[in-house]
Amino acid sequence: MGFATAADAAAIERESAWADRELPKTTWAMLSATAAKWGGRPACSYQLFSGPADRKETLTWSELHEKVAQTANLFRSLGVGEGDAVAYLLPNCTEAVLAYVGGQVAGIVNPINPLLEAEQIAGILRDTGAKVLVTLRSFPHTDVAQKAAAAVALAPNVKTVLEVDLLRYMTGIKRLVVPLIRPKNPVAHGAKVLDFNAGIAGQPRDLTFADSKGDRVACYFHTGGTTGMPKLAQHRYQGVIYNGWLGATLLFRETDVIMCPLPMFHVFAAIVAMGASLASGAEIVFPTPQGYRGDGVFDNFWKLIERYRATFLITVPTAMSALMQRKVDADISSMKMGFSGSAPLPLELYRRFEAATGIIMCEGYGLTEATCLVSINPPEGVKKVGSIGLPFPYTQVRILDLEAGAECPVDTVGEICISNPGVWAGHTYTEAAKNAALFRPGPDGEPFWLRTGDLGRIDPDGYIWITGRAKDIIIRGGHNIDPAVIEEALAAHPAVAFAGAIGQPDAHSGEVPCAYVELVKGADVTADELRDFANQRISERAAHIKHLDILPELPKTAVGKTFKPDLRRLAITRVYDAALAAAGVDARVAEVVEDKKRGLVARITGAADDAAVARALGEFTRPWERAG
Numbered sequence: 224m225g226f227a228t229a230a231d232a233a234a235i236e237r238e239s240a241w242a243d244r245e246l247p248k249t250t251w252a253m254l255s256a257t258a259a260k261w262g263g264r265p266a267c268s269y270q271l272f273s274g275p276a277d278r279k280e281t282l283t284w285s286e287l288h289e290k291v292a293q294t295a296n297l298f299r300s301l302g303v304g305e306g307d308a309v310a311y312l313l314p315n316c317t318e319a320v321l322a323y324v325g326g327q328v329a330g331i332v333n334p335i336n337p338l339l340e341a342e343q344i345a346g347i348l349r350d351t352g353a354k355v356l357v358t359l360r361s362f363p364h365t366d367v368a369q370k371a372a373a374a375v376a377l378a379p380n381v382k383t384v385l386e387v388d389l390l391r392y393m394t395g396i397k398r399l400v401v402p403l404i405r406p407k408n409p410v411a412h413g414a415k416v417l418d419f420n421a422g423i424a425g426q427p428r429d430l431t432f433a434d435s436k437g438d439r440v441a442c443y444f445h446t447g448g449t450t451g452m453p454k455l456a457q458h459r460y461q462g463v464i465y466n467g468w469l470g471a472t473l474l475f476r477e478t479d480v481i482m483c484p485l486p487m488f489h490v491f492a493a494i495v496a497m498g499a500s501l502a503s504g505a506e507i508v509f510p511t512p513q514g515y516r517g518d519g520v521f522d523n524f525w526k527l528i529e530r531y532r533a534t535f536l537i538t539v540p541t542a543m544s545a546l547m548q549r550k551v552d553a554d555i556s557s558m559k560m561g562f563s564g565s566a567p568l569p570l571e572l573y574r575r576f577e578a579a580t581g582i583i584m585c586e587g588y589g590l591t592e593a594t595c596l597v598s599i600n601p602p603e604g605v606k607k608v609g610s611i612g613l614p615f616p617y618t619q620v621r622i623l624d625l626e627a628g629a630e631c632p633v634d635t636v637g638e639i640c641i642s643n644p645g646v647w648a649g650h651t652y653t654e655a656a657k658n659a660a661l662f663r664p665g666p667d668g669e670p671f672w673l674r675t676g677d678l679g680r681i682d683p684d685g686y687i688w689i690t691g692r693a694k695d696i697i698i699r700g701g702h703n704i705d706p707a708v709i710e711e712a713l714a715a716h717p718a719v720a721f722a723g724a725i726g727q728p729d730a731h732s733g734e735v736p737c738a739y740v741e742l743v744k745g746a747d748v749t750a751d752e753l754r755d756f757a758n759q760r761i762s763e764r765a766a767h768i769k770h771l772d773i774l775p776e777l778p779k780t781a782v783g784k785t786f787k788p789d790l791r792r793l794a795i796t797r798v799y800d801a802a803l804a805a806a807g808v809d810a811r812v813a814e815v816v817e818d819k820k821r822g823l824v825a826r827i828t829g830a831a832d833d834a835a836v837a838r839a840l841g842e843f844t845r846p847w848e849r850a851g
Contacts, residue, residue, distance in 0.1 A: 226473045227604030229685040235616040249460050250327040251434045258288035261477045261504040268508045269317045271392035273519035275526035293426040294325030301355050301383045303330040308351040312358040312371050314512030318387040319487040322357045333443040334488035341370045345377035351443050352380050360386040361408035368408045376412040385419040446591045455653040462594030462645030470499020477504030482533040484514035489782045490595040496537045515542045529553040536561035539783030540568050543576045544720045548744050558582050566784040569714035570609045594645030610686040618643035636690050639679045640672035697726035697734050704766045712757040718746035721777050723785040727794035730842035735769040737794050741777045799825050806839035813850040826850040
């Protein structure tokens with residue numbers, strides 16, 4: 224079924240209402256249908272190390288179907304019902320796939336980012352009421368097991384910890400050495416600790432309980448970065464099925480191979496890539512526990528494409544930038560296309576990547592709150608580079624005025640608001656209070672349009688263009704500045720790999736534009752040169768960069784987004800320290816922390832009294848408090 228234009232999407236919608244389509248109603252039903260069709264074909268492949276000849280593990284669809292049943296049966300035997308949560312804190316591995324799919328079948332699965340701190344992990348476990356946590360057994364070069372133990376000690380609702388031992392993927396001398404150097408993991412909690420693989424091995428290979436009769440909550444995904452307490456979005460089967468259906472209907476076939484080096488705690492890998500595999504029968508490949516971040520992955524990447532004869536690449540801009548600096552040293556003629564998401568794809572990066580690799584890239588757009596997919600530059604149609612393409616079938620997108628809520632005319636910037644089968648109007652977050660401001664009302668006054676927080680416009684051809692984040696707007700003396708204008712100007716410089724623009728505190732204007740840059744490997748350019756280059760290309764004088772720093776690497780989330788709260792922390796620290804020094808005040812910023820009500824707060828240390836600090840910082844709007 225083709226999808227090249229907005230008319231194609233409309234034609235698909237005219238075939239049938241979404242609710243009337245004859246589709247599986249649950250994840251188990253979707254997996255069962257695929258296993259029945261393609262049981263002997265490869266479903267999921269994984270390798271612990273990145274070498275193109277290193278040991279790999281592949282499950283066929285029949286094997287995956289059986290192991291998911293065993294996993295779900297194990298969870299049920301541990302007291303997990305349809306309304307109970309099963310959390311997993313894992314790097315990528317076959318067991319992460321089993322926990323993700325099996326957790327949805329038995330109850331509600333809750334993937335958790337292993338990069339979070341133990342206190343944040345514990346907070347998520349408490350908020351979901353998780354009864355079971357699947358995590359690593361202590362293993363060299365990772366502290367996941369230690370974090371898990373500390374988190375469970377703070378989350379007494381977790382009754383069972385199921386451990387995954389990565390040793391089973393090892394061969395030769397490494398298999399002998401690991402037990403000798405395995406770090407100790409003192410356990411100070413009361414949960415029962417069991418072996419995951421031993422547990423599922425003892426279970427029947429078909430479900431011992433009836434599958435869910437209809438739609439229900441299937442997943443909890445946390446949103447937010449690596450600081451503060453993340454919010455929990457809840458996803459129903461309907462949203463999971465919708466994302467899988469899009470992949471199977473518009474993109475993938477059972478003969479395809481999806482290379483997915485992204486983490487299985489994020490919706491792009493789990494809901495989109497894994498979901499498309501479950502629905503279509505395409506094989507999905509997870510190289511190394513850390514995906515793109517794994518040792519040797521970038522250096523071996525093109526050889527891995529050749530090894531698996533991958534046809535589709537799932538990626539993010541940060542990975543594309545790194546791959547561009549490696550020679551294509553393998554046969555990648557099997558590749559049909561690449562899909563980039565999670566963060567805006569700069570035009571210059573798009574052009575460089577396609578020229579260097581010959582891979583056609585499609586930029587898409589989605590968000591956790593919508594179960595994920597919203598739009599894409601159509602694989603079979605015109606790709607307007609820089610846009611996020613056309614809405615998928617059954618997805619409605621409106622650009623609404625920030626103040627009045629009325630729909631904006633064509634090519635007029637407003638807030639991007641959406642509705643589709645993945646949006647659960649009024650119930651996106653587990654905390655009801657957090658849904659209050661998340662939706663704009665529909666014709667009947669009830670919550671309907673999900674507010675994405677992204678600013679954008681729709682052009683005359685129906686393509687969506689993101690222009691910035693509503694909360695990222697830099698307000699300079701009452702003048703609103705879109706940071707994307709600054710970032711695009713910097714991205715045009717050949718030495719720039721990535722750029723992030725924020726508003727730094729200013730005593731006179733409230734905020735002034737500030738930028739941080741990560742350079743292409745081997746580039747030689749000064750901060751002043753980059754600032755001058757960008758300012759010459761920024762027509763709006765108020766948006767000219769006031770301060771620019773070059774960093775070895777921009778702070779990023781695990782899926783490649785520039786993590787702007789950390790950039791704001793850097794700016795607040797630098798500006799406040801300079802103001803304190805200029806005033807002769809014996810004090811400095813010890814840290815910048817996130818407060819739920821006040822946002823980022825500078826914590827001040829030093830011998831000076833509060834009155835002196837207040838005089839030095841009194842003209843800034845960003846709050847401060849004493850450290851300690």
